[in-house]
Amino acid sequence: MSDDVTAWLLGDQLNPTLDVLADADRVLLIEAHGFADRRPYHAHKLTLVFSAMRHFRDDLRNRGHDVTYLKRDSFGDALGAFLADRPETTLRLMCPASHGAAERLEALVDEHGGHLDLVENECFLTTPADWREWTGEHEPGRTYRQEHWYRHARRETGILMDGDEPIGGEWNYDEYNQETPPEGWRPPETPRFEPDALTRETHEWVTDRFDTWGTDDLDGFAWPTTRADALDALEDFIERRLPAFGRYQDALVAGEPFLAHSLCSPAINLGLLHPMEAIEAVEAAYAERGVDPGAFDPAGDGTGVGGTGDTTATTLAAFGGDESSADTDTTLPPVPLNAAEGFIRQVLGWREFMRHVYRETMPELARANQLDQARDLPPAYWDGETGMTCLSEAVGHVREYGYAHHIERLMVLSNFALLYGADPAELNEWFHLGFVDAYHWVTTPNVVAMGSFGTDVLSSKPYASSGNYVNRMSDYCSDCPYTVSRTTGEGACPFNALYWDFLTENEEFLRGTGRMGLMYSHVDRKDDEEWEAIRERAATVRERAAAGDL
Incomplete structure (x- = not known):
């Protein structure tokens, strides 16, 4: 096996801090277009994926990495071209999340005379081995329950834990997270990431090249395409929307598509944000600004969090404080435990759980139709x-x-x-x-x-x-x-x-x-x-x- 190593990153593995990059001689990114020719994807989805990949390419180069970026109809076409020039390289790839993808890519590399080294996917918090240690051997027809997994993951990671017990004494505060906002409540504005020249160029190409679905303009494009913008989006959520997130996370309000939700799932699922980054940011916000479940009324001043542009006086008055005693941290709204726990349950609990259940039950899951x-x-x-x-x-x-x-x-x-x-x-x-x-x-x-x-x-x-x-x-x-x-x-x-x-x-x-x-x-x-x-x-x-x- 050659000592020459190429880190091959897929389009949902776009994080420059990955260990897989540490000792690689170069990085390979393949922008394969064939999947988007077969079905009408949303124009914003294709724009986001391809723009994020292109921005990531440029970010890696700015960080000193030698990046090969290939645009082809298929992975097979790209791998053939790449391996023809570097037949001795070992391709190191984090195991793809989609069922069967690892085997298909391994076969393609082998077909073109290369060697593929599959390693653990760092874009998740837990591994198949962690899951198997918890579940034991896989049994066909077995059922799984998220709450049991979530408690196990909390114990193993120590997230929102006080020793062996959950902070606050309860594992789940969903009972506080099923309210509807009062009349007149408005959520804080969501951050706007103005599409830059590369995103606009990518979007123009997407709408010209593919048969897309959904809106075909960028007026409502709401998603960060770079790691820097993804980190800014997370910070904005922590500071402005997290306090109201828990209480109103299940609500439906006319004219409000985003409410107080984090909107971080696209960035996390692309790899621009690591899920632990989001969890630790929420946990830190609770440690600094935390209050009892349901204690903070997001609409206490009749306008909602950020509705007046001055949260300090309202926040401190609600908890017996006064503005003159505020330090830097207390100028931000309190974070109720049900908001912090609710978000962490979505990422550490549900996201990880979905990934493992998918692995265990495919391919039967995709065609399941018991009714x-x-x-x-x-x-x-x-x-x-x-x-x-x-x-x-x-x-x-x-x-x-x-x-x-x-x-x-x-x-x-x-x-x-x-x-x-x-x-x-x-x-x-x-x-x-x-x-x-x-x-x-x-x-x-x-x-x-x-x-x-x-x-x-x-x-x-x-x-x-x-x-x-x-x-x-x-x-x-x-x-x-x-x-x-x-x-x-x-x-x-x-x-x-x-x-x-x-x-x-x-x-x-x-x-x-x-x-x-x-x-x-x-x-x-x-x-x-x-x-x-x-x-x-x-x-x-x-x-x-x-x-x-x-």
């Missing part, structure tokens, strides 16, 4: 044209930004598709094409297993809900042309009839399933006349949705 759902995804998912305010808002956010937050993803977009009867694989592909932070390893368990209940590997019951959930968590229903309090007849909320029809369509499978007893007790109380009206309304909703006329 035999087979309907095509309604046209509204592509064009956003529907009278349903919640669905229109969520699809609109995806079309404009390539983004919607986790409750829109689960309880609007996935929930409607589940009740409608959409094919889980088709919904998964829609998420993969449309979201700037979507990669196969993260969409597949979230969409197929959790959102579509294609398998019970993640949960014992489907995340299915009538319109009551959206009404409780949002301000959408009051202005919606559909009436959330009605189940049947013209003008009734489509979620309602679909929900009850879904329960009866899948009764043989779901009745007796964990935590479904209460719902089926309601099913049993409905008489034949009511069921006839429900089925008629559900059929009408599906027909109109399929025709693009809902």
Whole structure:
């Protein structure tokens, strides 16, 4: 084996601090375009990925690395050209997250006479060995529960721990994170990263070169394409939005696509931010500015965090202080424990958990469909044209930004598709094409297993809900042309009839399933006349949705 080493980094491994770079003679980056020719990806997703890769190339060169950057239709074409010039080099690659990618790339390198050294993927916090030590040997058909993994990961890392116990005495503060903002509350503005010349050049090329989906301009482009901007985005979240994040993370507010969410997932999933950087920043903010769960009222002054431009007086007054006693740290809003814990649970708990469940259950997971759902995804998912305010808002956010937050993803977009009867694989592909932070390893368990209940590997019951959930968590229903309090007849909320029809369509499978007893007790109380009206309304909703006329 040659002593000449090339660090080959993929497009979701864009971090200059990686150990894999330490003793490499050069760096290889391959910008492969073939995948984007096959399906209509969101224009912002392609712009983000390719612009981030090109900025990373320039950043590495500025740091003194010898970088080979190849633009080709496929990895095979690029590897053939690269290895023809350097037949003696060893390609060192962090193991890709997508199922089967390592084997495919290894075969390509071998085909062109090279050698591939696969090493651990540093862009995650835990390893397959860590997971196997926790789970034991893999057993087909085994189910996994995130809360158990999350507690294990907290103990192993010491994050938000006080010795052997969780800080605050509880592992999970989700009960504090399900409020809707009061009328008049507005979240802090999100940072704007003005696209530079390279991003604009990349976007122009993307929209000319590919058949894309979603908005085709850069007016709403909201994503950092460099590590420096990604670090600034994280700092902005920590300082301005983290205090309100926990309390309102599940809320849906008309005209507010981002609320107080971090918006860091695209940068983390590209590698621009390491997940531990985000976790440690949140943990440090809690250590410096922490208060009890739910203690800080983000809307205490009637305007929300940052609403007056002066958080100091409001913050200190709320906790018995005064502005004259403030030092540098106390000028920032307090960080409730439920906000810090909620964010850390998303990254250390959920993100790591999704990665490992994906590894363990592929390739079966991608085609899982235990409810035999087979309907095509309604046209509204592509064009956003529907009278349903919640669905229109969520699809609109995806079309404009390539983004919607986790409750829109689960309880609007996935929930409607589940009740409608959409094919889980088709919904998964829609998420993969449309979201700037979507990669196969993260969409597949979230969409197929959790959102579509294609398998019970993640949960014992489907995340299915009538319109009551959206009404409780949002301000959408009051202005919606559909009436959330009605189940049947013209003008009734489509979620309602679909929900009850879904329960009866899948009764043989779901009745007796964990935590479904209460719902089926309601099913049993409905008489034949009511069921006839429900089925008629559900059929009408599906027909109109399929025709693009809902």
